[in-house]
Amino acid sequence: MKKLLAILSIVPIIFLSGCWSSREINTMAIVIGIGIDKTESGYLVTVQVLNQKAIASKKPVDEPSVILYSEEGKNLEEIMRRFTTKTSSILYNAHLRIVVIGEDVAKDGIKDILDFFARGHEFRTDFFFVITKDTTANRVLSILTPFEGVPGMKMFDSLKNSEDTWASTKSIRIVELVNDILADGKNPVITGVEVTDEITDNKMATTSIDALKQTQVTNRTKYFGLGAFKKDKLVGWLDEDESKGYNYIIGNVKETVGYAEYGQKVKITYEVISAKSEIKADLVNGKPTMNVKIDIIANIGTVDGEFDVSKKENEKILSDIAEKKVKLICKKVLNKTQKDLKTDIFEFGEVIHREYPKVWEKIKDDWNNEFVNIPVKITVDVKINQLGQITKPFFIKEKE
Template sequence: MTRKSITLVIISILVLFSSGCWNRRELNELAISVGEGIDRDNEGKYQISTQIVIPGEIASKTSGAASGLPVRIFTATEDTVFEAMRELTTKSPRPIYHSHLRVLVIGESLAKEGIGEVLDMFSRDHEYRSDFYIVIAKDTSAENILSILTSIEKIPANNMVSSLETSEKTWAPTAAITLDKLIQDLVTEGKNPVLTGIEIIGDPAAGQTQKNLEIIKPTAYLKYSGLAVFKSDKMLGWLDQDESKGYNFIMNNVKNTVTDVNCPKEGKFNFEIVKSKTEVTAKVENSTPKIEIHIKSEGNVGEVQCDIDLTKQKTIEELEKSVEEDLINLVEKTINNVKEDFSTDVFGFGDAIHRANAEAWEKLKSDWNDKHFTDLEINVKADIKIRRLGKIGNSITSEIKE
């Protein structure tokens, strides 16, 4: 090996070992942002709110309530989102670090104007990851949502994330949508997005105080409520709880939920769905698009409030049929309401037609939402199986003596 080659090898080794931490940033020198919100002010500017963690309060070992609040809210207002983010540095004593962002809240009024410009900044900036959740502040501002203190989780943003993930897995009317998923829905032909709404229950002003953490029943708390319907990047309105659940059945998003069903004669029973799969099939016949939805679900009897004999196979079959009819009605009602109220395909039926027959889609896509989607022929089928009855057979109410 020549002297020149040896010199190059030595230099390469020195560069390798000396450049590993060139851009390091110590945690105690940063302000960690876990939740951010965006609103429009009265002058049409963007108002940015960021929820910053106070490490000393989070790490407190003392029993009872912490001596101080676990987070701080900083706000800034500018013509663009990027400028407002930079202006935050004039109010925070430390550089704001965005890579740990867990949830982005968008004010309802801004969502109705359009969120395209907002998403451009968050998807372009290298410091932001793309796996944080996005929700819509319902009947309030994003700043107010981020300002509500929560009692179980010290960090409100973590509380919002945990509640969203849990409700999606066990209840079904919510949808945990990340930045990646939202952008995918926005750019996919024949599919419009939805986002989960979050609202404040109680007095928002009282929810921002330390006292809200010190009482058994909080004065104010956050609650997820419905799905926001979008056409392109503009919000049109809301789906209620039942419609949101119907949406998730269509989208094959239901992991576990409970449905309230009428008994064959009188009374009601609860059916817990523990496994569900939805298949959406699209076809075009004589230039007419058609959709078939087939839902297969399994579950358990959760609660019985009627006089039925669960030891008989005929009774089980009647209950299964009741659940099937109830589920079909739920899905059909959801689709019809979306057609009538919004005329926007949030179910991805257009995308299914596109994948099934690309040539036909080219002729349909120009007026899909306004014409073909509203007239779309949709056939819904359901196949329900009851697997378990619980620890007891018939309801104990029938055995109680007066």
């Protein structure tokens, strides 16, 4: 009996020996960013890996926070395996924050890339995709920003912050991106990133530690508008105003700042604190039309010029000029996508599909041609919430 009890007590230990796929942290290269560029034979992949020595040190070290590795190959799976020839550590992708896709790759199509990230068991679904504009993914990931810690983390945080407070960008994860490509009546957008050259006395960023100490020419990454896709291929770019217009239309504006002019001498800056959008479809003579209703709540930020916001008769003027400005940038992006890019990035097709499924069945196979001619009515309503700490600019002279 005692022997039987001893055996029974040992058996569970065999099955509690730990996770078979576990790894020691010092054997892993923690990947924060992945860049993908086009080559003649396939892809150039750049991985941005945490420099654990620099991160873990309690004392200042003369080393960057990340290490870069690059490798070429015909497909992504092959390339990721080849990295084992360059580092003794195994690439660990569970903490990936940003995937930077080269502009040339995006123009050719990103289905194969998405398939790789969707199938990989180590990849989570919470990282963001961006695409380069007039540069390469390798160069973007090579930019060091020492005062902001890990570059890939900085790109992740910056994208989310700019989406929340400026509204000319849009964060997108793999699930949403795949769904947008597969949908019949919608196409995706992905935020663009570029490299800018700035002259500064602060030595804010550069591509090497030695140069960081010497140069006053700064290379920095900066998000630039949105890349518009038709299915999985990049077809063109939206500038900053067009990108804001897009986000207003789809209801993706949380906060932002905008300005409107009254006459030639007065400029009003608005702080948008809330924005909502509703997109509906109607039928006119059996043909679909779109109605976009945008409701905005804003505070007055600054008043440049002689304009007394406290006067009752000026309240409506404030709302009217703001409404006209928002409507203008919304029409600008609609014109760009309908006449130039010819791609429905607003989900108009999906709205028609939901509200008039029988009509959608008739037009879905030719939706690209239908979209470019569909009438769109935009209505904007701006409510002014606060006029600011003062209601009258200091320099306005009282009339005698």
